[in-house]
Amino acid sequence: MSDLETINASIAQANEHLRTLQAQKADAALLTEAKKKLGELKKHLAAASGAAGGPRADAGKKAATHRMALKTPKGTRDWSPAEMSLREHIFSTLTRVFKQHGGCTIDTPVFELREILAGKYGEDSKLIYDLQDQGGEICSLRYDLTVPFARFLAMNGSTYPSIKRYHIAKVYRRDQPAMTKGRMREFYQCDFDIAGQFDPMVPDAEVISVLCEALTALEIGEFTVKINHRKILDGIFEVCGVPTDKVRSISSAVDKLDKLPWADVKKEMTEEKGLAEEVADRIGEYVKLKGGVELIAKLRETPLSKNASAKAGMDDMELLFTYLKVFGVDQKMSLDMSLARGLDYYTGVIYEAVCEASAPPGFSPNPAVAGSGDPASNPPPPKPAKKAAPKPGEEEEIDESQIGVGSIAAGGRYDELVGMFAGAASGAGKKEKGIPCVGVSVGVERVFSILLAKMKEQEKAARSKETDVYVMSLGDGMLVERMSVVKKLWDAGIKTEFMYKAKPKPRAQFEYCDKEQIPYAVILGPDEWKEGLVRVKPQVGKDEAAGEGEKVELDKLAAWLKERM
Amino acid sequence: MSDLETINASIAQANEHLRTLQAQKADAALLTEAKKKLGELKKHLAAASGAAGGPRADAGKKAATHRMALKTPKGTRDWSPAEMSLREHIFSTLTRVFKQHGGCTIDTPVFELREILAGKYGEDSKLIYDLQDQGGEICSLRYDLTVPFARFLAMNGSTYPSIKRYHIAKVYRRDQPAMTKGRMREFYQCDFDIAGQFDPMVPDAEVISVLCEALTALEIGEFTVKINHRKILDGIFEVCGVPTDKVRSISSAVDKLDKLPWADVKKEMTEEKGLAEEVADRIGEYVKLKGGVELIAKLRETPLSKNASAKAGMDDMELLFTYLKVFGVDQKMSLDMSLARGLDYYTGVIYEAVCEASAPPGFSPNPAVAGSGDPASNPPPPKPAKKAAPKPGEEEEIDESQIGVGSIAAGGRYDELVGMFAGAASGAGKKEKGIPCVGVSVGVERVFSILLAKMKEQEKAARSKETDVYVMSLGDGMLVERMSVVKKLWDAGIKTEFMYKAKPKPRAQFEYCDKEQIPYAVILGPDEWKEGLVRVKPQVGKDEAAGEGEKVELDKLAAWLKERM
Known part of the structure; x- marks a missing residue:
């Protein structure tokens, strides 16, 4: 292992250690120390990179003094017990x-x-993880849960002509x-969809x-739900x-209005995409419109x-608003003519929830300017997006404090995806009558980041x-008695x-009780x-002297x- | 898509359909029909294979009339809502x-x-799924949860010098x-381990x-727990x-005594592995010994x-039996000198649970002859094991009725695995003092098969x-009223x-209620x-006339x- 790799491995370990401390809400002194250590290692890395002429200059030496990198793959991480509770x-x-x-659940x-x-994810297809061809079928890790769900329905439509299914599972994207901020290469999606002809x-x-x-x-x-x-x-x-041939590209330009001013979006439409200025x-007159359901009445006059x-x-x-009112959620809605959603497969209503905590710093919680993107996945990269191909062992240079976690949930109606599979499987190559679907994906990694920050603020562990x-x-060990x-x-x-x-020491036992916040200690004495x-003794603290507790048969x-519990 | 592929795809769909019917405990008539269909398709396949000169003879035609195969990859499957409940x-x-x-849980x-x-799985390393090198790190899908746990401890030993962790997650093996019978390429493991110096x-x-x-x-x-x-x-x-150099190979021969008679095992030792007959x-005198803890006293006389x-x-x-007696489980144990367990990393006590339901047909529930293997994973292949490299689109020919699900849980003590990682990471290449561990893996896929069979037997859905x-x-639709x-x-x-x-039909609503076994129907009338x-109306059946139900404000x-619930 080269010096650079050693330093990189140390940085990865120091990062992990820091994260663990943060998750455990460790003492400020410990956190400061861990951050200092990390800073020093990064300085070392910069110096060593210069000296070695780049990360791979000494690859030749590798075999002789190989050290295993004790880390998880880039963009993935371990989850500590405290994180797993959350x-x-x-x-x-x-x-x-x-x-x-x-809802019922399925697994794929x-x-x-x-x-x-x-052909399901447009230019993001390059982010799909492929399995190596080891002789057999050619496979890839799933990119989301929607396409596997549509495949499941296309295969089992006669058994499930209608279904309300949820699916909480990991998906994979080779993203930066x-x-x-919860933007990872392995992350959870949490989908709820209703399929069927209704x-x-x-x-x-x-x-x-x-x-x-x-x-x-x-x-x-x-939170507010932007809807279109x-x-x-x-x-x-x-x-x-x-x-007609420009509709999709103009639509994706419009979708950027939550992050860019109109002037920039217009420039993209006219200069980049060749749309006539008028x-x-x-x-522009239409897509700047926002408001409640009364907006529809106004649109009817245009x-x-x-x-x-x-x-x-x-x-x-x-009609939707009539029903939303019965369900008591109409006041959460904000009709937003600039909401377009990236994915091609939507065919009807589309929506996206934003909340104050999901906006990047400096952004207003006003839904019109809050951070956006695909919440079911990953917060958007900072601007300008750094999309260079990642190199092994290279540290990230993204300033994560500048990224909001983005919208917190989103979805819409997609009536043709299942039919596409049925068509492709029949060999006709065209869309068949499939099963109409509508669904929502909750951005759980973003929710995790928000709730973790909230817990830290409230000093809860x-x-x-x-x-x-x-x-x-206390005193003698009494192991078998304790076991009984x-x-x-x-x-x-x-x-x-x-x-x-x-024969455990009393102090060690009390300390464990305290560290794990165990509500009751049962104490054996000869x-x-x-x-x-x-x-x-209820809620035992470090102070062994405090109270004798209650004697119980x-x-x-x-x-x-x-x-009492 | 070639004819063969079309037939194969149809077989896959027919298999899926049959499985769904079985899971739903469908009518016998439906099952018979589905099986007949499957049989016919297989006959077609045999005929077509002969005609086409093998599955890939007409690959050239593929591009012109390509049909997408609507299936999951070989050895994987979808899980239906009813299966997911179980x-x-x-x-x-x-x-x-x-x-x-x-126990706490972590995720990796x-x-x-x-x-x-x-280098962790011996000759089974060939079963590891590799990710394609898409520029970046070289990765593989995890083969079990033990090695990632040891890697986690080697990275975070200072934070977790001791931990009781469980982990329920999918692992991957390119097996037949x-x-x-629950032997799949993607399957769940369910591990509980205690790490620490105690x-x-x-x-x-x-x-x-x-x-x-x-x-x-x-x-x-x-069930019985075989222990050694x-x-x-x-x-x-x-x-x-x-x-000394033959200990591992002789040990793995001994481990086969639960499936083979002594004569065969002896032959393997002497003829294949060159051990002297005496x-x-x-x-042989030692490894045929079985019994309770009193066996130890007998061994002390040898x-x-x-x-x-x-x-x-x-x-x-x-000492272990003293403690097991306190915990009230000593009577479940069967000391078995022939139990050796396949994995190299065990260093102390080893155990394996077998139950009547986990034995293959024709085997006795006596633990000495019950089906065995690695329960944390996959039931053993039938004998003679068919280990040919799988070909795309090829159907399995294993007679699954001849395979028992094998042992149902197993584990042991492994005190050196964490230290191996620490040593490899330090570059010294030798074992360092790591964290001693002991654990157990429950074979959940086998448990699933057993419980599913039990439910079918008891005619429970x-x-x-x-x-x-x-x-x-009933009568008018009253949609908004129902929603409220x-x-x-x-x-x-x-x-x-x-x-x-x-305006839903009354019959359709009652049928849904019945199909989903919903305990209460609330009925609106104008x-x-x-x-x-x-x-x-509680427990509504198909009989709409039965009872008026109770009027409630x-x-x-x-x-x-x-x-009432």
């Missing part, structure tokens, strides 16, 4: 909401045949990582209701005179009212385990631990034991504890 | 047991740097699949106790005169008593969702669904609605239902 809290909250709405493999994923806007209203209930249950703070309709957008482009200006596509979209939107009782002894008490409590379903030492008694211990 | 039941049962013992990436996995056999006793509690909680039926100690085995080989005979390694192992074992209430209307009732129930935390139709009333509906 993640599980998020997953169980979402699962509760999904089940409340009759982590890799798919490569041709299933091909920004780890502390009456207009009824399932759409329920999905949006699920989205609002989920964000409320997660307690991430105030692909058919209204198509109508706007048609009425303004956008040539057409761009007409679009030339849009004569466009068939826009009219269908507006009818949908008014997550418990990494749920142990209720710690069984200890522990066994009694296990049998009663009480989460119990003890120290795996024959004299009390002879009388069939143990002592119970061994036979009544489990019941005594259960009554 | 899987979640297994996971939550195991998690409860692990947490009862103070699904792929690791390839060199982390290299036998899907209905007094002898105390954590070991707790891990074995966790194993027994887990299997009891899963209700898989009677690497140091006793090493002592046996030494005393019998096995040359040495093999001496080994030459083993003078061997340092064997003596250390026997001392351990007697798993619910695929947990919905409590279905809100429906649903909203009230959601707000009260009641899992509620309704039909996404403006007249009652005007009086602020709804009707509630709308304002009291949520409370009324909660009281």
